[in-house]
Amino acid sequence: MTAPTTIYTDRALHAYLRRATWGLPTGRQQELWDELEEHVLARADQLQVAGLSPAQALTQAIRELGPPGSVTLGMAKVYTMPKILIAAGTAALALSAALYAVAGGGGKTVSLPVSTNLPMPVCQPKLPENVRVTVVSNWENSICFFRIAPGYPTNKTIESELLVTQQAVEQVVAAIGGESHLQSNGILSISIPSFPTPVSMARITTRVNATNYFPAHMLLVPTSAVPQYLTGFQRPIIHAGNQQFSLNQDASSDKVMPFYESISPKLLSSLGLPWGYRSSPANMHSHSVPTHLNAGEVVMAVTRGAGDSYQSNFSEVLDGGELSIRFDRMHVAFVSDPQRLKERQPDGRTPVLLVRVTNIPLNQLRQGIFVPAQATSDAR
Amino acid sequence: MNPDLLRGNLDLILLSILEARPLYGFAIIQEAKERSGGYFEFREGSLYPALHRLELDGLLAAQEGETGRNGKPRKYYALTDKGRQALDAKRHEFGAFAGAMRQLTGGGA
Numbered sequence: 001m002t003a004p005t006t007i008y009t010d011r012a013l014h015a016y017l018r019r020a021t022w023g024l025p026t027g028r029q030q031e032l033w034d035e036l037e038e039h040v041l042a043r044a045d046q047l048q049v050a051g052l053s054p055a056q057a058l059t060q061a062i063r064e065l066g067p068p069g070s071v072t073l074g075m076a077k078v079y080t081m082p083k084i085l086i087a088a089g090t091a092a093l094a095l096s097a098a099l100y101a102v103a104g105g106g107g108k109t110v111s112l113p114v115s116t117n118l119p120m121p122v123c124q125p126k127l128p129e130n131v132r133v134t135v136v137s138n139w140e141n142s143i144c145f146f147r148i149a150p151g152y153p154t155n156k157t158i159e160s161e162l163l164v165t166q167q168a169v170e171q172v173v174a175a176i177g178g179e180s181h182l183q184s185n186g187i188l189s190i191s192i193p194s195f196p197t198p199v200s201m202a203r204i205t206t207r208v209n210a211t212n213y214f215p216a217h218m219l220l221v222p223t224s225a226v227p228q229y230l231t232g233f234q235r236p237i238i239h240a241g242n243q244q245f246s247l248n249q250d251a252s253s254d255k256v257m258p259f260y261e262s263i264s265p266k267l268l269s270s271l272g273l274p275w276g277y278r279s280s281p282a283n284m285h286s287h288s289v290p291t292h293l294n295a296g297e298v299v300m301a302v303t304r305g306a307g308d309s310y311q312s313n314f315s316e317v318l319d320g321g322e323l324s325i326r327f328d329r330m331h332v333a334f335v336s337d338p339q340r341l342k343e344r345q346p347d348g349r350t351p352v353l354l355v356r357v358t359n360i361p362l363n364q365l366r367q368g369i370f371v372p373a374q375a376t377s378d379a380r
Numbered sequence: 381m382n383p384d385l386l387r388g389n390l391d392l393i394l395l396s397i398l399e400a401r402p403l404y405g406f407a408i409i410q411e412a413k414e415r416s417g418g419y420f421e422f423r424e425g426s427l428y429p430a431l432h433r434l435e436l437d438g439l440l441a442a443q444e445g446e447t448g449r450n451g452k453p454r455k456y457y458a459l460t461d462k463g464r465q466a467l468d469a470k471r472h473e474f475g476a477f478a479g480a481m482r483q484l485t486g487g488g489a
Contacts, residue, residue, distance in 0.1 A: 020425075028432075034452045035405055035428060041449035042406040066425035074429030078436060 011177060011226045011241040013040055013062055020068035024075055032075065040065065054229065054359055055239055109237070109244040112168040114216055114259070116161065120206050121146050137186025137203040144186070144203065162262035163205055163213040168245075172219045175240035176226040188214060192224050199223050217263040219245070220362060222270040227361035233298045233316035236260070260298060260314040260357070267300060267357055270365040271338045273310045284313075284326040285379035289334075291372050293317045293356060301325050302353040303332075304341040314357075323372075327352060330379045334371045349376060390430050392474055393420065395439065395459060395467040402443055402458035405431065431457055439463035 017036055021029045040061045047057035065071070121136045123144040133145040166180075166188065173180045178192040182204075189198035199221060204212045219238055220228060228240045236259045238245040247259055260267075265275040293299070297317045304310050315325040333349040335341060341351045356368035397403065397411050405427060412420040434440040439462055445454035459467070 031455065032428060032432070034448075034450060035455055037450045038404075038448035038452065038454060039406045045449065066423045068425075070423075070425040071428065074426060075432065078429050078433045 013037065013058065014226070016062055016065065016068050020065070020071040021075075022072055025079060028075075028079065032071075036065065036071070053231075055242075055244070109246055110171060111248050112164060112171070112219075112245050114247050115163045115213065118163060118206050118208055118213060119146075134207075135186070136207050139185055139187050139203050146207075161205070162216040162259060164216050164219060164247075166204075166212040166214060169214055169218045172228075172238060172240050172245055173221065175243045175245075176221060176224045176228060177241070178221060178224065182212070186212075188212075188218070190218070190221060192221060194225060195223065215262065216247075216259060217266040220263055220266045222266060222362040222365065224363060227363050229361050230298070230358050231296075232358070233260070233296070233314075258314065260300070261312075264300070264312040264314075267355075267362075267365065268302065268310055268312060270362060271302070271353075271355070271369075273302065273338055273341075274308060275310060275312075283328045285328070285330050286324060286326050287332065287377040287379055289323040289325065289354075289372055289377050290374055291317060291321045291323050291354075291370070293321055293323070293370075295319045295321070296358075297356050298358040299323055299325065300355045300357045301327060302338070302341065302355065303327055303329065303350060310341070323354075327379075331376070332378075333376045336369060336371050338369075352377075389474065390426070391434065391439075392467070392470040394427075394430060394434065395463055395470065398440065398457055398459045399464070399467060402445075402456040404445060404448075404454040404456050408457070434463070439466050 017033050020036060021033045024032060040058070043061040043064060044054070044057040047060055048054060052060065121144040123142050125141055125143070127133060127135075127143055127145065128147075132148045134148055136144045136146065138144075166182065169188065169190075170180045173190050173192075176192065178190055178199075180188055180190050182188050186204040188202055188204070190200040191198045200218060202214050202218050205215055206213050222228070226241050228238055231237045231239065232246075236247045238247070268275045291299070295317055299315055299317060301313045301315070302310055303313075311328070313326055315323055317323050327350070329350040329352075331347075331349045332352040333345050333347070335343070335351045335353055338353055341353055343351060345351060354370055354372065355365065356370060357365065360368040393412060394408065397408055397415070403411060408431075409422050409427065412422060431440065435442055435457065438460060440457045441460050443456040443458050445456045448454045
């Protein structure tokens with residue numbers, strides 16, 4: 001029997017719901033699944049307001065449901081299911097302890113190193129002749145390679161991209177029930193349940209000491225039914241399933257590359273926007289925006305550039321809900337929908353979309369869109 | 381709280397809570413807790429089977445409500461006419477039971 005569809009669920013919650021609705025007539029199974037899921041999410045919200053973290057709140061809300069087997073038995077009696085199912089449900093009570101262990105999780109935190117300033121391969125349509133090379137990837141009419149012959153210039157290093165190891169990507173993808181597969185041409189594809197084709201693909205960005213590195217945004221899979229969410233600005237943490245992955249800068253890097261900038265293409269894509277341009281720091285203006293958000297939340301501000309390209313800037317909410325953020329415009333107006341970024345404001349202000357990107361399931365990032373009470377801002 | 385007491389009066393409790401207005405599962409639990417000063421705290425595992433049973437028996441009717449946190453419409457439970465009749469009957473029944481217990485035990489209830 002295939003499980004009913006869900007929009008938002010933690011892996012442990014998914015397992016609980018599957019067990020609690022087991023054996024019910026198909027229509028009733030989906031009905032009860034939705035009811036219990038909504039119940040857990042409502043209770044988790046309540047617990048978060050009381051001060052628990054999202055993961056703790058969800059775990060406790062699942063616990064409070066009681067053993068899933070007791071729900072199964074109770075429903076079996078209501079729908080006069082065959083005695084064999086009732087008997088099996090009784091046995092399932094014994095399995096509930098195991099499920100509780102899953103739901104009670106206590107997910108561990110894994111530290112993931114991130115790197116910048118790594119040597120980069122050369123990429124061109126075809127290999128040079130009479131030059132010894134090591135091919136890193138070959139995809140979409142572009143071959144990336146390292147020259148290994150002596151006497152050639154050292155390879156170009158990259159400073160602006162945050163990279164993670166292949167192992168890091170595999171760990172995070174596994175936490176959401178997905179699979180990653182490195183093809184012989186150096187392309188890593190990521191697959192998740194219920195999607196027939198890979199949801200994400202990227203070539204090896206570089207290879208150092210036999211370790212493959214990929215862009216940090218490969219850690220995020222916004223389409224995953226097992227949601228991921230982010231916390232922390234200076235020390236970001238990716239929450240995936242029952243696990244947390246903290247991102248630690250490579251101690252050897254001499255330039256800190258903000259994590260959120262590196263994942264902005266994925267975040268913009270979640271909002272249905274392409275990523276495009278980057279303003280020069282000299283053209284940025286500081287804005288101070290009062291918000292209703294808690295200190296520590298991270299906000300992404302999106303503006304539209306020439307054509308259909310978009311830029312995002314990130315900032316952390318300070319005590320009292322104050323958000324100090326930089327745009328390349330002096331006078332802005334905050335809008336409530338990504339589509340409104342294309343509109344010309346009658347007063348000439350530039351439309352800006354504010355999105356809270358922490359403590360929001362990445363598959364529902366639109367829920368983080370907000371318009372502050374003060375709907376316009378002028379640079380200080 | 382003695383769980384046997386709750387189990388034996390669960391239908392009366394749920395029908396009473398839903399007498400004034402339809403509610404969905406989570407809200408029913410909150411209402412029960414508030415109106416009883418925290419005395420009644422349901423296990424969700426017993427709540428939903430009871431609600432489904434009362435619906436199957438025709439004492440409650442399901443209504444689709446606003447979109448919940450999971451993107452699906454919330455399922456509200458509303459008292460039917462049959463449910464109101466059952467509620468009256470159970471109230472009388474409980475009243476008689478409580479009165480008899482008071483006489484037997486010498487007060488307190």
